[in-house]
Amino acid sequence: MSKPINGLLARTAKPIARPARPSFSSGPCAKPPGWSASLLDTRVLGRSHRSALGKQRLACCIALMRDLLEVPDSHRIGIVPGSDTGAFEMAMWTMLGQRPVTTLAWESFGEGWVTDAVKQLKLDPTVIRAGYGELPNLDALDWSNDVLFTWNGTTSGVRVPDGEWIATDREGLSFADATSAVFAYELPWDRIDVATFSWQKVLGGEGGHGVLILGPRAVERLESYVPDRALPKLFRLTSGGKLIHGIFSGETINTPSMLAVEDAIFALEWGTAIGGLSAMIDRSRANAAALDRIVEQRDWLGHLAHDPATRSTTSVCLTVDGDADRIKLLTRLLESEGAAYDVASYRDAPPGLRIWCGATVDTADVEALGPWLDWAWSESADQALERSNNQ
Numbered sequence: 570m571s572k573p574i575n576g577l578l579a580r581t582a583k584p585i586a587r588p589a590r591p592s593f594s595s596g597p598c599a600k601p602p603g604w605s606a607s608l609l610d611t612r613v614l615g616r617s618h619r620s621a622l623g624k625q626r627l628a629c630c631i632a633l634m635r636d637l638l639e640v641p642d643s644h645r646i647g648i649v650p651g652s653d654t655g656a657f658e659m660a661m662w663t664m665l666g667q668r669p670v671t672t673l674a675w676e677s678f679g680e681g682w683v684t685d686a687v688k689q690l691k692l693d694p695t696v697i698r699a700g701y702g703e704l705p706n707l708d709a710l711d712w713s714n715d716v717l718f719t720w721n722g723t724t725s726g727v728r729v730p731d732g733e734w735i736a737t738d739r740e741g742l743s744f745a746d747a748t749s750a751v752f753a754y755e756l757p758w759d760r761i762d763v764a765t766f767s768w769q770k771v772l773g774g775e776g777g778h779g780v781l782i783l784g785p786r787a788v789e790r791l792e793s794y795v796p797d798r799a800l801p802k803l804f805r806l807t808s809g810g811k812l813i814h815g816i817f818s819g820e821t822i823n824t825p826s827m828l829a830v831e832d833a834i835f836a837l838e839w840g841t842a843i844g845g846l847s848a849m850i851d852r853s854r855a856n857a858a859a860l861d862r863i864v865e866q867r868d869w870l871g872h873l874a875h876d877p878a879t880r881s882t883t884s885v886c887l888t889v890d891g892d893a894d895r896i897k898l899l900t901r902l903l904e905s906e907g908a909a910y911d912v913a914s915y916r917d918a919p920p921g922l923r924i925w926c927g928a929t930v931d932t933a934d935v936e937a938l939g940p941w942l943d944w945a946w947s948e949s950a951d952q953a954l955e956r957s958n959n960q
């Protein structure tokens with residue numbers, strides 16, 4: 570922090586070099602390096618999504634997701650409406666109710682699924698919670714229940730360490746909201762019955778569509794259990810007691826944005842070209858490590874996630890040794906200088922910074938952020954002091 574010297578504040582000089590791409594939002598996230606709208610394949614735009622070409626592009630998108638995420642043939646992948654929320658709620662509404670439910674929550678989005686389960690579906694779930702920065706105990710779960718959780722808590726920067734805690738002999742189904750986890754961690758597909766995500770996070774794609782991944786036991790549930798509730802057409806995954814297979818081969822429930830599909834294909838081809846899943850994971854880890862070095866060197870910054878073993882390498886949430894007003898000023902300064910966009914913590918989370926470190930961000934840009942954080946921190950102290958002097 571700037572310390573007053575003879576009544577004046579020691580100012581930190583404004584850095585010269587800015588991050589080349591100051592997009593650090595946790596969704597929609599930075600586009601893949603080299604992305605340009607002019608590079609998208611636009612042949613399908615203006616055509617029906619049910620034309621041969623439309624179905625081919627949707628199927629191509631699904632195949633690329635399967636390859637890049639290393640999803641086995643046992644699991645089905647569908648593109649559905651309503652982004653990650655749509656995909657996760659579709660799974661909840663169609664599958665829950667057959668057996669008891671456990672919901673895990675340690676940040677805002679996990680809490681959202683608790684609210685759905687309690688207030689909307691009236692399931693009386695067992696709710697296991699932890700506060701921001703912590704993970705609940707994952708060892709004592711009853712796997713005769715269906716278990717809902719968020720793989721990476723985007724608003725607290727806390728993730729599950731791996732999938733070892735998911736019982737292999739579970740009777741219930743595991744439901745993973747994996748929207749800020751896919752393409753950034755290795756997911757053990759044999760332990761995941763339902764996974765959902767949307768393209769605008771680690772892929773840097775566009776919002777609008779969700780991706781629903783179903784393992785064989787989830788399909789079995791869908792085909793053997795009819796919940797006692799009304800299901801809108803947008804949520805219907807079966808017809809006559811059988812899975813609608815078309816949804817998982819590119820015949821979407823309703824009209825998708827083919828522009829968003831082409832944009833996702835671009836990102837998936839980028840991920841494939843740089844070396845696939847392991848290369849994407851490496852980029853995310855390198856970004857998080859670069860940010861960690863910045864945090865280590867500054868006593869006014871810390872990690873909201875206490876345990877490094879469960880600290881996110883995508884949505885990295887930082888504590889700041891200042892009040893909410895000063896943090897607001899800091900993020901405004903960073904934005905107005907074009908040094909970092911959208912780095913304030915989520916509205917329901919403790920005030921602080923949240924810096925996206927997913928694969929589409931370049932490590933050099935994270936490194937370039939350090940001096941700008943120092944400058945904005947020093948400026949925010951000066952401006953706060955000036956304000957209090959003028960009062």
Ligand SMILES: Cc1ncc(COP(=O)(O)O)c(C=O)c1O
Nearest residue numbers: 596652653654678719723748767
């Ligand atoms: C963990 C998690 N779940 C759900 C959502 C909601 O995603 P969407 O806007 O794609 O519906 C988000 C958005 O940030 C998220 O981080």
